[in-house]
Amino acid sequence: MKKIVTILGARPQFVKGAVLSRILQKHNEIEEIIVHTGQHFDANMSAVFFEEMQIPKPKYNLNINGLNHGAMTGQMLEKIEEILLLEKPEAVVVYGDTNSTLAGALAAKKLGVKVVHIEAGLRSFNMQMPEEVNRVLTDRISNLLSCPTEIAVSNLKNEGFDGFDIQIEKHGDIMKDAVEFYSKVSEEKSSIVHDLGLVKNEFVLATIHRQENTDDKEKLSNIFSALETIHTTKKVVLTLHPRTKKMLEKYQLKPNITFIDPVGYFSMLELLKNCCMVVTDSGGLQKEAFFNKKFCVIAREETEWKELVTNGYATIARTSTENLVLSFNQFLTKNKSFTENLYGTNVGEKIYQSIKNLIQ
Incomplete structure (x- = not known):
């Protein structure tokens, strides 16, 4: 069975990751190993959290937090590399724009492991933001860029990504799947x-x-x-x-x-x-x-x-x-219908199919 390693470090990433984890479990064709870097320590990240959200518990907890950007990213890079050498996955999946995102992508790229960046192509155009640095660098070294919007795709094209050997897909926003699923409960x-x-x-x-x-x-x-x-x-x-x-x-x-x-x-x-x-x-x-x-x-x-x-x-x-x-x-005093579909549908399933094609 093919294997992917998912890097998560902040609660929003766990919520997004839950969508893909459920789909991976449903298809049962790809094994997922979850790594929790510990970047955002959160008391809500207890065993109950994973049970209630139907997320597989992380196989690895790195507990790296409370450090400056360089120290945090460096320690994560070192530990994630050790895990990748041990697990030998076909791909590493990262979400968003945290230090965990960049560390996971860097560790994978340096070992020749394919990188999937979910929420790719987002730009604030403010390089004073650590998040902007993380997302720009992660996009550049990824193999599959899962974009939430057409604007995200345009951002990448404007930066010359059409000329790189990188697969760009507009899947939609995976957070929409999460909100729809969990709003019911x-x-x-x-x-x-x-x-x-x-x-x-x-x-x-x-x-x-x-x-x-x-x-x-x-x-x-x-x-x-x-x-x-x-x-x-x-x-x-x-x-x-x-x-x-x-x-x-x-x-x-x-x-x-x-x-x-x-x-x-x-x-x-x-x-x-x-x-x-x-x-x-x-x-x-x-x-x-x-x-x-x-x-x-x-x-x-x-x-x-x-x-x-x-x-x-x-x-x-x-x-x-x-x-x-x-x-x-x-x-x-403003009224609006909120009926426009800005962020796609069945996003997690589309991402899953692209990952499956990438690692075949």
């Missing part, structure tokens, strides 16, 4: 909306965690000033990332909004289904807002998901207090 798995006493469509879901925002006092102050203003109209519920918590304390900022601890995937889905809008600097949450028919205010200078903005489902408000509040107010 999330209400049974989480009672967070009831537990927090929240009323459907009467609260805004917010997340702020990107380093360019948290480590800049002016930006962070502006964002939370906007959230406080929004809070006077609709309750703002913000899942507090450890980095954001640390910097709020450092800058002595005490915003008057509702803070909650980071939540599991099912609870996040329930918050998304029941909120009226999303304010975030997260990339993945922008799409999950769309999948749950919610408008999204983006607290960043740019987005990788430009189709959300061009089609009127999201707006880039940057970190201006005025723009953030204005965007919120505009979306509050």
Whole structure:
């Protein structure tokens, strides 16, 4: 039986990986070995998480986290290489744009193992972002690029990828498959909306965690000033990332909004289904807002998901207090059907077939 090694390091990658894992198990033609780098330590990543999400438990846990980019990527590269020499897979599958993604791709490429990059071709065009560096380098050394959108395909063509010996496929966004699958069970798995006493469509879901925002006092102050203003109209519920918590304390900022601890995937889905809008600097949450028919205010200078903005489902408000509040107010009275199919269907199955063809 052919074998692939899947590299995962952050919770969104596990959610996406769950889709492909289920399809691999269904077809039972390719063995999957899962490696958890440990990049994002998360208490929700317990045995229960894997059981509830029907994900095979990782065969390898590297527990590499809390280091600077160079040290983290280097240690991952070393450990993943050892695993690949032992397992001898036909391909390595990586997701997104984390240090785990780049380390997995580099380790495979240097050993002559084929690389599959899922969520390829995304660009913020901001090389100050570590994620942008990771995704650009990973794309360049991959054998199969699974793109979520036509814009992602165009990005690669504009960078000359047509001239490389690399297979480019537009499969769609695998996160859509995950949201559709888990939305059916999330209400049974989480009672967070009831537990927090929240009323459907009467609260805004917010997340702020990107380093360019948290480590800049002016930006962070502006964002939370906007959230406080929004809070006077609709309750703002913000899942507090450890980095954001640390910097709020450092800058002595005490915003008057509702803070909650980071939540599991099912609870996040329930918050998304029941909120009226999303304010975030997260990339993945922008799409999950769309999948749950919610408008999204983006607290960043740019987005990788430009189709959300061009089609009127999201707006880039940057970190201006005025723009953030204005965007919120505009979306509050806006009606849209959310019926456009921006991200494909049966994405996981399409990716599986391309991987199967690659390693035959």
